[in-house]
Amino acid sequence: MNDIRNVKLELLRPGPAHNQLLSPLTPYLALCGADGPATVHMPFEQRQLLSRLERLRYEIYGTTVPTAQREAEVREMGEAIGRVLGQVPSLLSELSDPRGDGRKLVHLRLSLSAFELGMVPFETAIAPDGFPGSGSPLFLQSRTPIVMTREVRRGRPLPVEWNRPPRILFAFASPGDIPEVPAQDHLEALRRAIEPWVKIKDTNKERIAEVKKILTVLPDASLEEIREACCATPYTHVHILAHGAPLFEAGDRRYGILLCSDADPAQGDVVDGERLAIVLTARDASGNTKSRPSMVTLATCDSGNINSVLTPGGSIAHELHAAGIPWVVASQFPLWMRASSIAAEVIYSGLLSGADPRWVLYDLRQRLRTDSPGTHDWASIVCYAAVPWNFEQQVEAFRDERVRKRLNVKFDRIDELVGANTDGRKSSAMRKPDQRDEELKALCASIRAELEAWCAEPITEKSPKKKAERLGMAAASEKRIGIAYFLIAETDTGADEAAREKRTEGLKAYESARDLYREVLEIEPSNPWSIAQYLSMLATPILADSPEAWHSLAKDYGLWWDAARQISEWQLCKTTGEQRAYVLATLAELSLLGVAYGGQRFRPTQAEKDIRKYCEEMLHLLGADAFPVLSTQRQFRRYLEYWARDHWNDLAKVALAALGDNSKSPSARN
Secondary structure, three states: OOOEEEEEEEEEOOOOOOOOOOOOOOEEEEEEOOOOOEEEEOOOOHHHHHHHHHOOOOEEOOEEOOHHHHHHHHHHHHHHHHHHHHOOHHHHHHHOOOOOOOOOEEEEEEEEOOHHHHHOOHHHOEOOOOOOOOOOEOOOOOOOOEEEEEEEOOOOOOOOOOOOOOOEEEEEOOOOOOOOOOHHHHHHHHHHHHHHHOOOOOOHHHHHHHHHOOEEEEOOOEHHHHHHHHHHOOOOEEEEEOEEEEEEEOOEEEEEEEEEOOOOOOOEEEEOHHHHHHHHOOEOOOOOEOOOOOEEEEEOOOOOOOOOOOOOOOOHHHHHHHOOOOEEEEEOOOOOHHHHHHHHHHHHHHHHOOOOHHHHHHHHHHHHHHHOOOOOHHHHEEEEEOOOOOHHHHHHHHHHHHHHHHHHHHHHHHHHHHOOOOOOOOHHHHOOHHHHHHHHHHHHHHHHHHHHHHHOOOHHHHOHHHHHHHHHHHHHHHHHHHHHHHHHHHHOOOOHHHHHHHHHHHHHHHHHHHHHHHHHHHHOOOOHHHHHHHHHHHHOOOOOOOHHHHHHHHHHHHHHHHHHHHHHHHHHOOOOHHHHHHHHHHHHHHHHHHHHHOHHHOOHHHHHHHHHHHHHHHHHHHOOOOHHHHHHHHHHHHHHHOOOOOOOHHHHHHHHHHOOOOOOOOOOOO
16 A cells, blocks of 8 residues: 655745745745645755856866865755754654654655755755654655655646557767767666566567667657657657756756757757657647657756756756656766666665655655765655656556566566467477576566565555456466466477476466365355456366366355356446456357256356357457457467367357457466
8 A cells, every 4th residue: 555645835926927036125925734734934045056056066067066065065055954953843754743654755846936946956955853863864764755846836727648558768968079978777677677577588689679679769869859859759758868068048048958969960059958858748630649758758968957947947857747757767967977877776666666756756766875975866866746746646556567578578478488379389499498498487476476475565464455466467378377287298399207307397387276266255245356356267177187076066056156147147236348348248158157067057058148248248348459358368269279178168168259359379367
């Protein structure tokens, strides 16, 4: 369940967002929690703050800033900011809420309306007296883990669609004679992050093709190339690696990203946040936004730096967030190249595995503090974020989907090894049997370990529905493992003893699947799908391997079959869309299983009519390419290819024909 507690702090002042200099005389209204507002003053003059921020740039006009001076500046500025936060009593009470669990992460959402406050490095804050971890950096201390994000005040919430299949755009540039950016390090970090979701292939050519389905690389990137890429593909994440550079507009100095020029890649083009936001939020001919990234990460110096407040507009990160990009991670000071590589790896390995981005951001600061000693890179990271009311549910759904995708990558490889993929291609044909068997064993062990950990997570103790879903996934996985072992046992030409061992492994997997389905239906006894799957496993030739076992099914489980059909009929009256399709699939499978459980009441002709009716409605409802239709096709193919019985072969063929599947190729994928 949710392990993050939200605390919102708003700092407001009258007047427009721009054209206001920092001054200790300016009052800001601080709103936090249910308590009344407090008035705070920033202890910085505009010129003084700019001068102090310059000393955090490691070098000033080619002269290295002494380490002691830089560290003292970070400390003194952090203490000053900490004292400002300490002026908000309600913030202290929210952070120290006795109802809060100390193991939970506190998400401090800092909402700013004034551009000049964007210059203040709140991320350096030292916890004042009474705050968690008093005297240490507030966002590094572990007594009460706290992560801070900034956000732009809006009239309406920013829509966030977190649960989308990841597509990453990596654009980098270092035009002219400026030092090369560490593109190879970042590419390797991204490559490691996506590795668990890249299909396992035997040749580099096939492997690269699979990588390109997730990751697109734009070397020597120009703004036009980024625009074309975003128009062609709905990227969920955009990672830009480039140098930061100053630009001047209407006499004001700002910071932009140095990309390659559209006309000449050797020349530079300093791009501000407004131009970058336009190309990242692609629009169609009618002006509607086709897609926007869920997150943009900027591995550039000063991409979070607001140097001028005289005219409308903020830092690059601020502009992107204001343009509607939910999450933007940037740096407000120069970031060492090593730190930028660490950031890329931590962010993308965490995000793609389904971790909450707030935990990822907290972990990133910890990692930069430990792995980049002698720097203040941990304080440089700034994040603008929009967190809707259902964000935790979106992250949880995305994480579950990532686990399933990771498991499917391993099962796709198993299917290739044993020849159970859709096109009948058998990767193992070019491998020695012992190599194939060793890889199969390792893949099965990895799948089981991951499922065991997934099913044992604390959320399964609080949510029976979640536990049932995950156990159902584990049962389906054991079923697929059993099919794989029986397939290679049948096709191997080696010793009888080796084939016998594989059949034994397959039988163990089938028995595990049966037991797991039984556990699922005990958790959710009113779920007809779990009953149908349990009955299906009991009736397979592997488990009901004698005439006596087959004939006892109707007597022992006939009432279960009746109950599952009746519950499904009730559900059919109350469901629509995809949920109705799944109920129809369950009814079709139960109709086929009537040959085993219907006893004297079973009528083959009526079963054939019912199966055809359910499957045709399912196909008409969703279309041939919908996942419920494809998964139902695969299940009925199993009855023909792996669990063949004269009793139900004709009914399985009727189902496949009604579902529009005339394929003869083997397939056992879930």
